Amino acid sequence: MKKTLLFFILLTSITLTAQNDPVLIIDNVNITFKTGVSLPYWLKAGQTVDLGPNARSASILEFTINNNNLIFSQAISLTVAQTVPANKVWKIEGIGIGINSNSQSLSGFSTNTVPTIFTSPKKFETPGTFNWVVPPSVTSICVEVWGGGGNGGTNYNNSSYKGGGGGGGGYGYQCFTVVPGTVYSISVAGPEGTSSVGSLISATGGTSGTTAINFNNNSFGLGGNGGSSNATFNISGSNGLNGDVSATGGNGGNGGIGGASSVCGLNGSAPGGGGSGSAPCNGGSNSGARGQVYIYW
DSSP: OOBOOOSOOOOOOOOOOTTOOOEEEETTEEEEOOTTSOSOEEEETTOEEEEOTTEEEEEEEEEEEETTEEEEEEEEEEOSOEEOOTTEEEEEEEEEESOOHHHHTSTTTOOSSOOGGGOSOEEEOSSEEEEEEOOTTOOEEEEEEEOOOOOOOOOSTTSSOOOOOOOOOOEEEEEEEOOTTOEEEEEEOOTTOOEEETTTEEEOOOOOOOOOBOSSSOBOOOOOOOOOBOSSEEEOOOOOOOTTTTOOOOOOTTSOOOOOOOSSOOOOOTTTOOOOSSOOOTTOOOOOOOOEEEEEO
């Protein structure tokens, strides 16, 4: 290899920590530069490079290929996405650590100090509807969903005839191919509700236990049914128990525990536990627990 230019050497000293490892996006793949991953890093013609988390700039030496020899062309301070030109090679010598402008412009996902858009998993644990945007360069995600637990039925006229326990919410897990920038609507279930990520995956809630009624000399309430999921890997919630058994709420599929049998009704625990049967006491309740959605990438 002909070494035409030896007078120009650019060295950048980078102090890397576990929380501030800079990332370059090379050919749409995140490359994390840590201690032990050495610089320089070579790129050939046609490859693309952009700044990822914690990378504010990249110092590059460009060489022209001439009969298999490298001839120095120019020094580049890269701050935006670029492609290595034809008949050139790039030698990445250093990376400037900091929040880049692309990260800061992603409204709702990053702050002035921490690019939380790149933090996995993204957890949705409050009932309601939300939007989630697939982060840059992310093409595969895995999702967990939990449906809400069913409410417990109440007892009849403050008698010992208990209502049925609520069914537990269903659970699902599956991985998907996605397109960066796609917006998905996230639904997080309240009691009895369904949690979902767009049309990709969902988990239904458990149904509520029925109230004990005065029928044929009084009748205990029936337990609610457990929810289910359309995911490839799924666990149905447990059915709530009838009031004549114990009125315990059903457990959520891979989730929360149903409310225990008690003189007073008890709430199910999150995510997805069903409430227990019998009337709430002292201002309490016997509602099913919320669901939740976790997204990993």
